[in-house]
Amino acid sequence: MQDDLLKLGLDGLHRAWGGRMVPFAGYDMPVQYADGVLKEHLATRAGAGLFDVSHMGQVILRPKTSLAELCLAFESLVPADVLDLGVGRQRYGLFTDAKGGILDDLMFANRGDHLFVVVNAACKAADIAHMKAHLSAVAEVLPQDRALLALQGPGAEAILDTMAPGAAKLRFMDVAYLDWDGVELWVSRSGYTGEDGYEISLPQARAEAFARALVTAGAQPIGLGARDSLRLEAGLCLYGHDIDRTTSPIEAALSWAIPKSRRKGGEREGGFPGAERILREIELGPERLRVGLAPEGRAPMREGVELFQGSDPVGRITSGGFGPSVAAPIAMGYVPLALSKPGTRLEAELRGKRLPVTVTTLPFHPTTYKR
Amino acid sequence: MKFTEEHEWLRAEGDDVVVVGITAHAATQLGDVVFVELPEIETMVAAGDEAVVIESVKAASDILAPVDGEIIAVNTKLVDNPGLVNEDPLQAWFFKIRVDDLAVIDEFMDEDEYADLIG
Numbered sequence: 001m002q003d004d005l006l007k008l009g010l011d012g013l014h015r016a017w018g019g020r021m022v023p024f025a026g027y028d029m030p031v032q033y034a035d036g037v038l039k040e041h042l043a044t045r046a047g048a049g050l051f052d053v054s055h056m057g058q059v060i061l062r063p064k065t066s067l068a069e070l071c072l073a074f075e076s077l078v079p080a081d082v083l084d085l086g087v088g089r090q091r092y093g094l095f096t097d098a099k100g101g102i103l104d105d106l107m108f109a110n111r112g113d114h115l116f117v118v119v120n121a122a123c124k125a126a127d128i129a130h131m132k133a134h135l136s137a138v139a140e141v142l143p144q145d146r147a148l149l150a151l152q153g154p155g156a157e158a159i160l161d162t163m164a165p166g167a168a169k170l171r172f173m174d175v176a177y178l179d180w181d182g183v184e185l186w187v188s189r190s191g192y193t194g195e196d197g198y199e200i201s202l203p204q205a206r207a208e209a210f211a212r213a214l215v216t217a218g219a220q221p222i223g224l225g226a227r228d229s230l231r232l233e234a235g236l237c238l239y240g241h242d243i244d245r246t247t248s249p250i251e252a253a254l255s256w257a258i259p260k261s262r263r264k265g266g267e268r269e270g271g272f273p274g275a276e277r278i279l280r281e282i283e284l285g286p287e288r289l290r291v292g293l294a295p296e297g298r299a300p301m302r303e304g305v306e307l308f309q310g311s312d313p314v315g316r317i318t319s320g321g322f323g324p325s326v327a328a329p330i331a332m333g334y335v336p337l338a339l340s341k342p343g344t345r346l347e348a349e350l351r352g353k354r355l356p357v358t359v360t361t362l363p364f365h366p367t368t369y370k371r
Numbered sequence: 372m373k374f375t376e377e378h379e380w381l382r383a384e385g386d387d388v389v390v391v392g393i394t395a396h397a398a399t400q401l402g403d404v405v406f407v408e409l410p411e412i413e414t415m416v417a418a419g420d421e422a423v424v425i426e427s428v429k430a431a432s433d434i435l436a437p438v439d440g441e442i443i444a445v446n447t448k449l450v451d452n453p454g455l456v457n458e459d460p461l462q463a464w465f466f467k468i469r470v471d472d473l474a475v476i477d478e479f480m481d482e483d484e485y486a487d488l489i490g
Contacts, residue, residue, distance in 0.1 A: 037428040
């Protein structure tokens with residue numbers, strides 16, 4: 001037991017719900033509850049799963065003069081279109097470094113008079129320092145100590161709309177302030193499971209009552225284990241595993257997050273860290289690419305497993321395991337561009353044996369976002 | 372029934388056969404089992420040899436041969452349905468070992484001693 005682990009605001013509730021607690025990103029987090037990872041995963045895809053993601057960093061960027069000025073400054077850190085993001089809309093973005101690597105992936109939303117940013121737990125101290133260093137001239141960087149809950153799955157809409165009317169009207173990647181029992185919820189229609197659903201930020205003091213009410217309404221608490229298998233089936237990256245400072249957004253198959261306006265010939269071409277490499281890779285193709293991998297047979301292939309073509313080592317698995325909804329092992333990893341075409345057959349070395357794997361399209365399980 | 376420190380259960384069968392599975396405690400700790408790789412029949416094993424690879428949703432682990440002997444049977448049902456290990460760990464045997472002398476299992480823990488071990 002580590003003594004220096006941070007406790008979630010809902011720590012007591014997770015224990016009361018039978019959560020098995022493990023260290024993750026410096027926090028003591030529930031990896032699963034009594035049902036276990038498989039059932040929790042399937043319950044999320046069939047109904048509504050409740051995830052406590054309060055370990056993540058929530059930051060308000062409040063402009064000192066104008067939101068447009070802040071948006072442009074934020075574009076100097078993130079290869080995204082921030083300026084044209086509509087009020088009440090959210091986007092996925094990446095903090096890049098000078099070499100074109102990924103410092104973190106994040107969500108940012110335009111909330112009318114400010115930006116609201118959600119970053120990964122393990123990176124949040126560095127991200128906040130990064131934003132303070134580069135944005136302080138144009139904005140106040142204000143970390144928020146609030147709970148963050150994700151409600152995910154086909155049952156999420158009915159549950160949240162009953163408790164906080166207006167939730168059903170939101171489309172994928174909309175954000176809004178909704179009221180539950182006099183509490184202002186900061187709601188976005190998004191998540192990291194591939195399912196329709198919401199992420200809900202609220203004051204720590206009311207989070208337990210809200211979480212209990214969600215469960216009473218039919219949501220099931222879901223641990224980190226199923227969160228990981230759900231995001232893997234959805235083909236989503238886990239920072240520190242599938243993406244990091246050694247991977248560029250283009251290698252990571254995240255070029256969709258970089259709009260035309262920031263690419264070569266765009267209105268606001270480049271102007272973000274690592275632009276030279278990233279724009280070159282968009283044009284000429286990266287040396288390697290993140291792909292889906294379908295192992296043959298039942299043996300899960302996990303992070304670190306080496307990939308071969310013939311006797312040549314060609315890449316490595318960065319995330320892998322068993323996909324409960326596809327009922328088979330699934331993985332993601334990096335391979336040379338020439339070997340990235342779906343259907344390409346490779347081998348993976350597992351316990352000294354070479355086993356066949358096939359490059360496949362992502363996601364493994366279809367997403368159900370309400371666009 | 373006897374128990375090892377590696378959370379296996381051992382059951383004597385006939386005059387010279389030891390049946391090996393994992394305890395409910397081990398199955399709970401592992402989480403949902405999704406893959407089982409069994410040893411070849413007629414393999415000679417020594418105590419401590421890796422006999423089975425078992426993967427849960429969380430991680431891979433090994434089941435060790437608890438005693439010296441010859442693998443004479445494996446439970447192929449577990450290959451097709453690894454979840455049986457979680458459903459009923461005491462029924463979900465992995466392999467059977469023929470030993471020279473069944474007395475080798477006397478040294479292992481009995482049920483009370485094992486209960487003390489897992490607290």
